[in-house]
Amino acid sequence: MKGVQFRDHEVVGDILDLAARYAAEGADELVFYDITASPEGRGVDRRWISRIGRLLDIPFCVAGGIRSVAEAEAVLAAGAEKVSVNSPAIANPGLVDELAHRFGSQCVVVGIDSQTREGRYEVYQFTGDPTKTRSTARSTLDWVSEVQARGAGEIVLNCMASDGVRRGYDIAQLQAVRAVCGVPLIASGGAGAPEHFAAVFREANVDGALAASVFHKGLIRIPDLKRQLLADGIAIRPPEGDAA
Amino acid sequence: MSFTAGTVALIDNGGANVASVVHALDRLGVNAERTASPERIAAADRVILPGVGAAADAMARLQASGLDRLIPTLTQPVLGICLGMQLLFSGSDEGNVACLALMHGQAKRFPSGALPVPHMGWNELRLRQPHALLEGLKDGDYAYFVHSYALPVSADTLATTDYSGEFTAVAARGNFHGAQFHPERSASVGSLLLANFLRLPAGSR
Numbered sequence: 264m265k266g267v268q269f270r271d272h273e274v275v276g277d278i279l280d281l282a283a284r285y286a287a288e289g290a291d292e293l294v295f296y297d298i299t300a301s302p303e304g305r306g307v308d309r310r311w312i313s314r315i316g317r318l319l320d321i322p323f324c325v326a327g328g329i330r331s332v333a334e335a336e337a338v339l340a341a342g343a344e345k346v347s348v349n350s351p352a353i354a355n356p357g358l359v360d361e362l363a364h365r366f367g368s369q370c371v372v373v374g375i376d377s378q379t380r381e382g383r384y385e386v387y388q389f390t391g392d393p394t395k396t397r398s399t400a401r402s403t404l405d406w407v408s409e410v411q412a413r414g415a416g417e418i419v420l421n422c423m424a425s426d427g428v429r430r431g432y433d434i435a436q437l438q439a440v441r442a443v444c445g446v447p448l449i450a451s452g453g454a455g456a457p458e459h460f461a462a463v464f465r466e467a468n469v470d471g472a473l474a475a476s477v478f479h480k481g482l483i484r485i486p487d488l489k490r491q492l493l494a495d496g497i498a499i500r501p502p503e504g505d506a507a
Numbered sequence: 508m509s510f511t512a513g514t515v516a517l518i519d520n521g522g523a524n525v526a527s528v529v530h531a532l533d534r535l536g537v538n539a540e541r542t543a544s545p546e547r548i549a550a551a552d553r554v555i556l557p558g559v560g561a562a563a564d565a566m567a568r569l570q571a572s573g574l575d576r577l578i579p580t581l582t583q584p585v586l587g588i589c590l591g592m593q594l595l596f597s598g599s600d601e602g603n604v605a606c607l608a609l610m611h612g613q614a615k616r617f618p619s620g621a622l623p624v625p626h627m628g629w630n631e632l633r634l635r636q637p638h639a640l641l642e643g644l645k646d647g648d649y650a651y652f653v654h655s656y657a658l659p660v661s662a663d664t665l666a667t668t669d670y671s672g673e674f675t676a677v678a679a680r681g682n683f684h685g686a687q688f689h690p691e692r693s694a695s696v697g698s699l700l701l702a703n704f705l706r707l708p709a710g711s712r
Contacts, residue, residue, distance in 0.1 A: 317534075321692055344653070
């Protein structure tokens with residue numbers, strides 16, 4: 264599923280077909296969000312994860328409703344490389360320590376939904392359901408530092424104000440987070456044109472750029488995007504089939 | 508694609524990526540057996556040691572099952588993946604642990620403050636020595652890495668990549684082989700390396 268500023272979610276197609284298409288086109292990693300998992304208080308349905316795991320020959324991460332080591336273990340055993348925790352880590356920060364201790368930091372992604380509130384960046388929770396979304400009153404920068412200390416191996420920063428509106432990533436916020444983030448940082452929210460990707464790599468020095476709607480709607484094709492980024496001098500794996 | 512790969516034992520040492528490797532072999536038409544049984548591993552035509560996690564924990568698990576003594580006696584092709592490769596080397600600074608010493612070198616942590624650690628992402632391979640394991644791979648091919656510790660370049664190094672300096676990406680000594688990257692998640696490049704491993708001569712067993 265995809266969302267526009269976390270509202271009006273729509274089904275965009277069979278995830279196996281989409282996953283196969285994106286992998287064949289040269290996506291470097293896929294992230295599967297079960298965005299309704301946390302607000303509804305349920306875990307992820309794992310049968311599809313095994314099917315994705317059999318199909319994909321690129322890394323993938325599963326996010327949504329992973330609240331325990333046992334739930335993470337089931338997701339990883341089904342073939343995912345990483346689990347991403349967001350709301351459950353806010354409710355129980357010790358979960359990040361437990362996951363990192365059991366599986367290693369490289370398996371543990373912390374997703375953070377963040378936007379400006381009262382002059383600072385604040386962490387938001389339950390963003391999958393507009394009626395339950397709320398600020399946690401936590402500083403985003405403090406939370407980024409804390410989860411790293413607890414063993415997070417990657418941060419996906421979703422800048423809520425720019426999410427789904429396709430006017431570009433929130434460079435200023437990503438730069439602020441980059442300054443306190445010593446693990447891989449993935450930008451999320453705002454991609455609308457190939458130049459937005461180039462800008463976020465150049466200006467915010469992120470390790471990855473995540474996008475959904477522009478790919479799902481066919482507004483940007485991954486091979487075209489990667490060729491453009493390569494032409495712009497950004498080091499990135501060429502589309503499958505292009506000469507190295 | 509078809510192979511006369513014979514039986515492939517995938518050592519189930521508690522690592523989180525065992526399922527990914529099973530799936531990758533399955534895509535190549537090979538039905539690997541996940542096992543921690545010394546007898547099953549000894550009897551297989553090929554052995555893969557995957558691994559994600561911490562070196563000291565992984566060595567402790569190999570010792571608990573007696574595999575630390577078995578693996579050095581294997582004469583069939585063996586492939587260590589990621590931490591599985593590091594376990595085939597002399598030792599690791601991660602938990603300051605002695606490993607199986609089938610290849611020479613000590614895994615060291617990436618320097619902090621330079622590039623993000625763990626190193627997670629796609630990097631270009633530099634081929635340093637011709638080897639059947641690298642058949643069809645090219646300089647500049649991208650592979651997917653996930654690790655915080657790396658092996659320095661040595662006489663056993665077949666290919667390298669750069670991340671805060673050059674390190675060993677693929678290595679071999681005799682029947683022991685290793686890939687620091689994840690061939691099971693490195694798209695066509697990874698699939699090629701796995702297929703090459705499955706085609707290696709089965710040895711003198």
